[in-house]
Amino acid sequence: MTAISLTGxxxxxxxxxxxxxxxDLEIRDGEFFALLGPSGCGKxxxxxxxxxxxxxxxxxxxxxxxxxxALPPGRRDVAMVFQDYALFPHMTVRDNIGYPLKIKKAPxxxxxxxxxxxxxxxxLDGYLARRPGQLSGGQQQRVALARAMACHPSVxxxxxxxSNLDARLRLEARTFLKRLQRxxxxxxxxxxxxxxxxxxxxDRIAVLEAGRIRxxxxxxxxxxxxxxxxxxxxxxxxxxxxxxxxxRGAWVRVGDALLPGPMGTEAGALPEGAEVVxxxxxxxxxxxxxxxxxxxxxxPGRVTVIENLGSTQLLTLDPVAGxxxxxxxxxxxxxVTVGExxxxxxxxxxxxxxxxGDLL
Ligand code: ATP
Numbered sequence: 001m002t003a004i005s006l007t008g009x010x011x012x013x014x015x016x017x018x019x020x021x022x023x024d025l026e027i028r029d030g031e032f033f034a035l036l037g038p039s040g041c042g043k044x045x046x047x048x049x050x051x052x053x054x055x056x057x058x059x060x061x062x063x064x065x066x067x068x069x070a071l072p073p074g075r076r077d078v079a080m081v082f083q084d085y086a087l088f089p090h091m092t093v094r095d096n097i098g099y100p101l102k103i104k105k106a107p108x109x110x111x112x113x114x115x116x117x118x119x120x121x122x123x124l125d126g127y128l129a130r131r132p133g134q135l136s137g138g139q140q141q142r143v144a145l146a147r148a149m150a151c152h153p154s155v156x157x158x159x160x161x162x163s164n165l166d167a168r169l170r171l172e173a174r175t176f177l178k179r180l181q182r183x184x185x186x187x188x189x190x191x192x193x194x195x196x197x198x199x200x201x202x203d204r205i206a207v208l209e210a211g212r213i214r215x216x217x218x219x220x221x222x223x224x225x226x227x228x229x230x231x232x233x234x235x236x237x238x239x240x241x242x243x244x245x246x247x248r249g250a251w252v253r254v255g256d257a258l259l260p261g262p263m264g265t266e267a268g269a270l271p272e273g274a275e276v277v278x279x280x281x282x283x284x285x286x287x288x289x290x291x292x293x294x295x296x297x298x299x300p301g302r303v304t305v306i307e308n309l310g311s312t313q314l315l316t317l318d319p320v321a322g323x324x325x326x327x328x329x330x331x332x333x334x335x336v337t338v339g340e341x342x343x344x345x346x347x348x349x350x351x352x353x354x355x356x357g358d359l360l
Contacts, residue, residue: 003029003155003187004050008059011045011211019045021211022059027189032181034198035191037208038234043191046208047157050189051080063155074103078155079148083163085140087132087147093119094128097146104151118146122180138169145177149184156181158190162197174200195235199223207231229357232279238314241285241326242354243278247271251296252278252353255321258296263348270353270360277354282327284350287315287334289342298343299326306336317344 004027011020019042027033035043048054050061052073060069068076079100087096095102097118098111106114119125122142132140141161148156161177162170178201181188192198198205199219207215207222207230215227226232232240245254247270250261259278261270270276288298301317304325315328315336328344330336353360 002026002062003031003064004189005062006046006050006059007062009046009049009056009061010058011042011049011054012057019211020049020056023211023213025206025213025216027187028204029187030185031187032178032201032203033187033189034202034205035189035208036195036198036205036234037193039193041208042211043193043208044159045211047080047159047189047191050155051078051157052076053080076155077153078157079151079153080157080159081144081148081161083160085132085144085164087140087143089132091131092128093124093130093132093135093143096132096143097150099147100151114150115146118149121149122146136169137165138173141165141173145180154187156186156188158188160191160193162192163194177201196237199235207234225352225359226279227359229277229279229354232352232354236281238282238327238329240279240281240352243280243324243326245276245278247274247276247353252276254278254299255319255323257299257319257321259299259346260297260348260351262351262353271355274355276360277357279352279354280346280350282314282329283312284347285326285328286345286347287317287328287330287336287342288345289336289340298345300341300343301326303336303338303340303342306338308332315342317342 006023006025009020009023012018035046037043045054049056052071056069060067063076094112094115097115101111101114119128122145124142124146127139162173165173202219204218205222206213209230215222215231222235226235229242243254245252251258252261300320303315304318305316307314311332312329313332315330316325317328318325326344
């Protein structure tokens, strides 16, 4: 069942800024859905247009079976949690959580009981009499969540829900949010510019660029097979290596080296002589200090930077034959020194070939 359906959605701000460009999207019932993209791609505008806080210039927004395009936010049955939580500083936690019910003119006793019930679900029972200023960032975030939950909306909309938390709290809050969403089963759309957050939380992700969806898929699909070089360079904690090359049979010539084409590709299935981009993630390259240089399938280079990432090391290798440096992930205990010559060997089953920016 579809929870949110966007058809031809367009938003043009004054000054002729097209923030959303005839966008079509169907979000399923109960789904945890991420809108991901760089700054200015239109994520917040999209979320606010679903909420009714921005009016669409063209196209329609449907929630469930209802076309809500012309309805004000209060009649859309959605609850939005803002990046800064937007709590009322002069109100207690109890009153903040109960506020949406107050708007709906629920009696005080009911508001108070509901606030206590939701607060208990979120581990906030001991804080009902406090004001937001007397809470940690993580607790404030939970109050904002509790306020959103108090009305049992059919859709939650989160704008960068974790961005105000420090690194440790952020991880904790991420797990908490995922569990809560699973338990409540409420369709949730969240905006983030953090690809790791989107991969960790979402059932599906839409990657946006300049008001358009560049790829829609599960985290695994988007991570394994980015549909274009934009998504390939955006997803992954270290970006994918994207090396310009030329097709030679089942191989791709990158500088002076011949690298294996994708496994399963018949010789000749790649367009012979075509200029392509050879895509391989740092974790799918094997590094070796020794290799028979005349054996195809490895890119010779020199290690110029070693970054310790804790459980792994990230090497930067400057190819001997010139061209862009590439990055290789190696185990944390592999002895490597800056300046040493070495080889990067791609795992053929993980190679992706892009032509004119799109995955072949
Ligand atoms: P960020 O991650 O930086 O918040 P975003 O992906 O959420 O970015 P939006 O805030 O939706 O992007 O903005 C999309 C585009 O619309 C940007 O070019 C932005 O400058 C423009 N924009 C946003 N709000 C307005 C406004 N009120 N008036 C004019 N242009 C706007």
